[in-house]
Amino acid sequence: MGSIDRYIFRTTLASFAVVLVSLTGVIWITQALRGIDLMTSQGQTILTFLGVTSLAIPVLVLIIAPIALMIAVSHTLTKLATDSEIIVMNAAGLSPRRLFRPFLFATMVVSLLVAFIGSYLAPDGMRRLKRWDAEITADVLANILQPGRFAQLDQNLTIRVRERQPGGLLVGIFVDDRRDPKERVTIIADHGTVLKNKDGSFLILEDGNLQRFETGKTDPAMVAFGRYAFDMSKFSNRSQDVTYGIRERYLWELMVPPVDDPLYKQVPRQFSAEMHDRLMAPIYPLAFAALTFAFLGSPRTTRQSRNFSMGSAIAAVFGLRMAGFACSVVAAKSDFAAPLQYALLATAIGVSFWIISAGIVVEPPAKLVEAINRSNERLLRLFRRPAAA
Structure with a gap:
């Protein structure tokens, strides 16, 4: 990894960490306020309150991490474009495919983090939360x-x-x-x-x-x-008999569930849908990073072009994520939803890599640019008239 790769790699991961901590903290505070009754009505300590509410953080990270990576990649590319570093790198012979390599390394780190959280850390936190909540609510004292x-x-x-x-x-x-x-x-x-x-x-x-x-x-x-x-x-009821739901199961328990599991006998499709969600979770960071770089990784010469590419990247990521949520809901009732979700991710990644490898610059249509310029000219004339008067 060269000096340019290390610079982009560090910048991307640093931005990812800042965005991830910020978004997770804000969402965690809004969720934690719902459990404030642990201290008021049930007389629990502040440590118990923080411990119970913090167990849901891995689940939040699992959802926020791909979005935080998309924001980090777009921030890094915007920074490089603002300082004209992308243009200099391109003039020096650094192709977009070569420039994407440090972003790919950062994406692999995020994907490994998401895979670990989805397979073990998130369900383990949900298990601890369920046991802790059962102990608190079942205690007569x-x-x-x-x-x-x-x-x-x-x-x-x-x-x-x-x-x-x-x-x-x-x-x-x-x-x-x-x-x-x-x-x-x-x-x-x-x-x-x-x-x-x-x-x-x-x-x-x-x-x-x-x-x-x-x-x-x-x-x-x-x-x-x-x-x-x-x-x-x-x-004081100290019973620890807690029945774990589907979200509290580890990945290997979803892949090979016990045959005599009563919950699996009732809803086998939901086990399969949750398993596919866990398996696809590490793929979303790669899809989001590839889409973002495909729209923003090429050198731009005009502000309109970069704004259009930024809006297109956000729309593409949002559409892919919403389609994934829809497929996850339908997967509990249909066997075709999970393969469709895999196909959507594969298509998004394949098209993004093709754009990056071919060096295609995604720019707005010429008519759209002309319409924006005409609109800007009208606004300038409109604001100039009162000043001249």
Whole structure:
């Protein structure tokens, strides 16, 4: 790889990283705001909130990476054209096919990244997210103990929490335990927290008092305590039986699904459609980069020509991606959608490589350029008249 190749390679990957991080961050923030109730209503910590929401980032990267590469390639080519570097390279004998080589190397890096995310990282993150979400939503201590409500955990056990503060701190705790027919226990504590360990789940109460009413006795026994552990393991569902959907399956599980899988027996076509989506995901970066370079890689002499090529590249990439989404939806019902999607990608890549190899310059029709020039002249005359007056 020569100095020119390294320069273009570094510029393209640097632009790709900036665009990918920016777009992913913006979309992640909009998605993460939906899970803000983890901290407000369920009393989870900020680390839990960030951990749960960040597990969806690989799925976002899987969709955004090809688009980010297209933007990076167009930015690099525009930069080279603005500085007249493409014209100089072309005059020095560097053909468009030779100029495309560093872009191809950068595309291979992005394709490998997308392949790894699609086959392992994205489904693994979705699995962790599903297990984490199931553990949070199935935990009675996190969902039933709502501030200001009397929670009836059992027929003879009532708990009320006045306030839930950040960090899982419970303030103003009242416990009425009548499960033992021989006695009744009433506990009032200033504050407390929920503790989970290998021995079970406990409500750790601090700075309170305990009243024990025993059958046959007139006066209750009262005990003031600084710290008291109330066992609630019975009410904390820690089951880890989670059924994974199609999107949570690894690529090899989609290619060779278990014969006795009940989900595969119900929707075998959806397994096949998801598998083809994973296999085609690394091809989209190559198709987008090739299309973008085919429209913008040749030297341009006019601004109208470059604007037309930029618009054409965006339209071609958008049309190919929308056609791919449509084929993915139809693939769950038809066997011809997946081959059609492969054919579309192969056609886009083949036509792009043919344009690059032949050195064809994609320019707007002459009539369109004349119409744009006439329109610009009318606008100039229109704005000049008030100034002259």
